[in-house]
Amino acid sequence: MPTVQADKLKEIAAQLLMGAGASEEEAAIVSRHTIGANLAGHDSHGIIQIPTYIDRVKRGHIVPGAEYEVTRETSTTTVVDGHWGYGYVVSERAMKTTIEKALEHGVAAATVFRQSHVGRVADYPIMAAKEGLIGMMTADSGRSSKSVVPFGGREARLGTNPICICMPSNLE
Structure with a gap:
């Protein structure tokens, strides 16, 4: 199994999220938290979640740029x-x-x-x-x-x- 440095993985995750409509800021926050989960040993909440989030964006369950x-x-x-x-x-x-x-x-x-x-x-x-x-x-x-x-x-x-x-x- 290949090893990818955390910073590179954050960059990959952010690019994938932006490709699905996330702003640069949203992508940075989501990728920091997901890769942080991997680093904390909670792989179930790490990079593995990115495809799920992209699917949820497509289904309207996550709204990039939503109002706070x-x-x-x-x-x-x-x-x-x-x-x-x-x-x-x-x-x-x-x-x-x-x-x-x-x-x-x-x-x-x-x-x-x-x-x-x-x-x-x-x-x-x-x-x-x-x-x-x-x-x-x-x-x-x-x-x-x-x-x-x-x-x-x-x-x-x-x-x-x-x-x-x-x-x-x-x-x-």
């Missing part, structure tokens, strides 16, 4: 409609805003709806931990196929609904 709309906001909260944009782009922007508010007010929260796959959920709380904050993120499966069979059921009806909590530390 703040539908409600207070000094410590934000509600965002991602209009089915790239989940990586929407979630990263929402977390940056949440971090700014938490640094100013001591606590903050955001909720995001109508966004696509966010990738490795840990990426966003880690952003908060790097700023000395406790970060938490949960997610559902949105338009993605459901893979969890409810108790007593016969068919998958639920998403995996991951959760991640990160706290600042002196560990690498």
